[in-house]
Amino acid sequence: MAKDETWHGIPRKDIPWFPTVDADACIGCSLCYTTCGRSVYEMRDNKAVAAKAMSCMVGCSTCGTVCPVEAISFPDRDMIWKLEREHKIFKVVRQEAKEKMAKQDAAKARAAAEDAVAKLTTRVRFEVAGDFGEKRFLIQMEDLIKEKPVDFVNLRMDVPTVQGARQKTPSFMSFDVTSTEQNDIQSFLDGVRDLIRRNALTLVSENKL
Numbered sequence: 456m457a458k459d460e461t462w463h464g465i466p467r468k469d470i471p472w473f474p475t476v477d478a479d480a481c482i483g484c485s486l487c488y489t490t491c492g493r494s495v496y497e498m499r500d501n502k503a504v505a506a507k508a509m510s511c512m513v514g515c516s517t518c519g520t521v522c523p524v525e526a527i528s529f530p531d532r533d534m535i536w537k538l539e540r541e542h543k544i545f546k547v548v549r550q551e552a553k554e555k556m557a558k559q560d561a562a563k564a565r566a567a568a569e570d571a572v573a574k575l576t577t578r579v580r581f582e583v584a585g586d587f588g589e590k591r592f593l594i595q596m597e598d599l600i601k602e603k604p605v606d607f608v609n610l611r612m613d614v615p616t617v618q619g620a621r622q623k624t625p626s627f628m629s630f631d632v633t634s635t636e637q638n639d640i641q642s643f644l645d646g647v648r649d650l651i652r653r654n655a656l657t658l659v660s661e662n663k664l
């Protein structure tokens with residue numbers, strides 16, 4: 456437990472809420488030890504020992520609930536209600552709730568923004584086959600992106616043989632269309648498909664990356 460840990464404004468050290476194990480009743484099943492998320496317990500000589508008692512979460516009694524032989528007990532709940540009243544904790548609780556809601560809202564907004572970005576199409580890989588007519592297709596690609604926030608990257612051309620290319624043996628080209636400003640490029644893709652069509656090339660595949 457952190458030295459100055461508090462429970463809704465009350466120093467944790469002032470709250471006597473922790474489990475007490477009846478060592479005679481304990482059968483050493485380890486269920487409390489494995490259940491407690493706060494590592495309160497240690498198993499010693501096949502018995503559970505609440506070694507870090509003050510790390511127990513105030514108000515929790517889970518280990519006591521699951522213990523098969525009812526070897527674990529807690530203080531009376533009245534003690535907690537009395538502390539709540541005496542320390543007037545609900546002003547603090549309201550503020551804590553406000554902060555928690557603000558954090559949750561921020562996390563939701565962040566998740567929604569990330570979701571929206573994930574839905575954007577910012578990069579698409581094309582694979583195209585056919586006769587690219589020396590540099591004609593490349594020049595048209597260059598024209599297509601002129602003054603637009605897009606680019607063609609990872610351009611690869613596979614020409615089987617130069618002789619073959621002269622005899623119009625199909626070549627193969629792959630490239631990525633990417634946004635230079637992380638914008639959606641869906642509308643630009645129509646122009647790319649049109650360019651492929653106008654050059655009588657075959658669109659082999661088109662995949663969002």
Ligand code: SF4
Pocket residue numbers: 476480481482483484485486487488502503521522523524525526527
């Ligand atoms: S759950 Fe009960 S019986 Fe099992 S180790 Fe803990 S105290 Fe002992």
Ligand code: SF4
Pocket residue numbers: 473474490491492493494495496510511512515516517518519
């Ligand atoms: S009451 Fe909860 S937090 Fe405390 S020791 Fe048991 S399981 Fe752990």
